[in-house]
Amino acid sequence: MSIPDALSELGTMLGDRLSRSKSDLDTHGRNEAHFPAMPPDAVAYPDTTEEVSQIVRTCATHGCPVVGWGAGTSLEGHALALRGGLTVDFSRMDRVLAVHHEDMDAVVQPGLTREALNRELRATGLFFPVDPGANASLGGMAATRASGTTAVRYGTMRDNVLGLEVVLADGRVIRTGTRARKSSAGYDLTALFVGAEGTLGLITELTLKLRGQPEAISAGVCAFDAIGPAVETVIATIQMGIPMARIEFVDAATAAAFNAYAGAEMPECPHLMVEFHGSPAGVAEQAETFGALVEEMGGKGFEWSTRAEERTALWTMRHNAYYACLAARPGALGLVTDMCVPISRLAEAVEETRADIARASIPGPILGHVGDGNFHAILLVEPGNAAELDEAKALAHRMVERALRLGGTVTGEHGVGMGKLGYMEAEHGAGWDVMGEVKRALDPAGLMNPGKMVRGN
Template sequence: MDIPAALDALSTLLGDRLSRSKADLEAHGASESHYPLTPPDAVAYPQDTAEVAGILKICNQHGCPVIGWGAGTSLEGGALATTGGVAVDFSRMASVLEVRAEDMVARVQPGITREALNTELRATGLFFPVDPGANASIGGMVATRASGTTAVRYGTMRDNVAALEVVTASGEVIRTGSAAPKSSSGYDLTSLFVGSEGTLGLITEVTLRLQGQPEAVSAGVCAFGDIGSAVDAVTEVILTGIPMARIEFLDAATVAAVNGYSKADFPETPHLFVEFHGTPAAVAEQAERFGEIVTEHGCSGFDWSTKTEDRTRLWEMRHHAYWAILASRPGSRAIVTDVCVPVSRLAEAVAATQADIEAAGLQAPILGHVGDGNYHAILLLDGSEEERIAAEKVSSAMVERALEMGGTATGEHGVGIGKQKYMATEHGPAWDMMSTIKRALDPNGILNPGKVVPATG
């Protein structure tokens, strides 16, 4: 590994778009979760695919680590330069290259954020549906196989990426997939790179599947006396085939935090937030039927609205829940868990997690995407070693329980640093196969080393 030689060559290639300023390095070494500051040796700002290829050729020659960087919203330390090297920041590759409205696809560069993309799509009558809450970059969302509040209807990034342009560790530019609705041609390399967290290549272009903007949207909120009743209600709604666009769960502690942060006045009990998309008649019928089912399960009231301002405020409160929870304990940082279980086991899993949290004496509100079995506990830390150890034990118990239930260690945040220790248990010999693929595509181990699979090279 000769990082200084790599940086000298990159300076010649990029000029002042290779930054070594302290502010830039620290900005690209920070995580939104509890991981410590881990700055890279330099930050590169490429403007096109050719420059990304040049960066990788140089870094591969000198054994210099390369870490892709989008919006920096990772919660598992997946974009931290744990072995030094170069962070490749895609913020200057943030354009919509093409929209093919008739085919319902768009080609975009990786640095464009989800919100910026949907702003540009408004005039087409289409939108990109995957909503992780944070205004993440599309490239980062592809790399982590992100999902979020709308996955119950529109799926995850796995379902919404049609094709990719990727630069490999050696600097070769390849294209995977196509804009066709389906294909049986060769290995599905697109799916291989989706969720690879920058360990197999750097994504420089994405062809996304789009959806038609719904004619009408309604959103609602309902309170329950306990978690089990809320989850049982959702299970019945799913079984009846009511096409929910979003269905979110907040426990009583999360609701209390949201009330304090967003000046809301929800009863401080478990809540469901729900949204329906369709024609005016359809969303009215869906909301009415949903209301009947949740009432049967003890809902204390279902309030819904089709007004844009009401819906916007509701989902802003949900998306800001993480910050609301942090604000509920000023000065704290958090271990943000992310497990996913079969929906039939969700109530059991959440109840067991709440018992673990109470026994550990921790503050840890729970929320999640109840429609697909994905839930999070925000384990608040005061900086003490005792509390950190207790929180890590609770987090580990959550993962172990999820795996025992036939679930997964991470539903949407990715593996990064925090979840790698569970990969062998979850995947068995298949994890060894992942390492084999990593060595084949990145023999010098320069791409985001130490993430997803053991470091190579």
């Protein structure tokens, strides 16, 4: 039972599609956040589900850990090879297998990115709505139960995955779900694997819900003098039932970062960035209703546009917020954390977090998908500065405590990975032990993405 024996056998099977080059190992050992590099012993590039099954079966025989890899954009160290072993890179499995226009669904391979899927769908009048910002792979998005800027209207990956093909820890291939929009047949295995972070199996195919491309889209931005009125505006918007497609919050520090990084000219104060989808008349009515609410809540400068280039510029800037904030402190590492609370407690959560960060010695811009109660802090730490890293971890810990106290969750979209593992018991109690039992039932040797999700894995 050894990793070298597994890799020797896999080398015979895959040839040059099993890589042990330093550059490949380094690439698959890095992450977008503050975690140290953890390279695997080798990287496999399968072409088919059958190959993935053979790879996993071989690793099971020799006791070799297996970690799935999509685009490497996760923020909690999900795809790091904590115990070495094999990383399975799905970049070669990136095809659209079928688009069923009448049923509004698509069957895709896990290495396909969301942007590539939507390019394929342009001529169909359909699109896939989940937008986490990064051009993530769809397999990775399912594995982490991703969401993002459009979740307030279209939901998360949990709401948009109809079925999966999964390779289990012993190499068996199973299918979960169907193309039907609902089912009462048995346990919901699709939901079990969506968000399992590769700890129960490797996703090799996805059946996704599609949506009709909106006839009209408008987007806009408005400013507020303080965080409180901005967040209260979000709460009122949701409670009024205005069908927002996106409603994003950025604080003054993030606005300043946008100005420096993207050449924006935003007042250095809190802002809301919004988007509306629907008919031309419906979009105009929604924007006008929202604009009146902004004025009532003390906001200013609300301007909206249906011009595609202006909307693209706005959301490109928002999607690059992480890099803009990193650039605000050149050379810094980002300890990026998120929390999600019931919408009625959002203002309290954001204001307490902002006050806590203001007392710290490190910067920490706040932004987020506040339409569903989810926001992020990007805590900027000097590399190698242990005191700053400890301070950032303490701030993140208090965010977790705050989320739970206010009836929320320790992570609304980033997932557990390595960063939130220590908080699972606090949120789930005995339910975390049940998760461990499920893990042991499906992966008794603990080889699938070890060190993540459950206790003692």
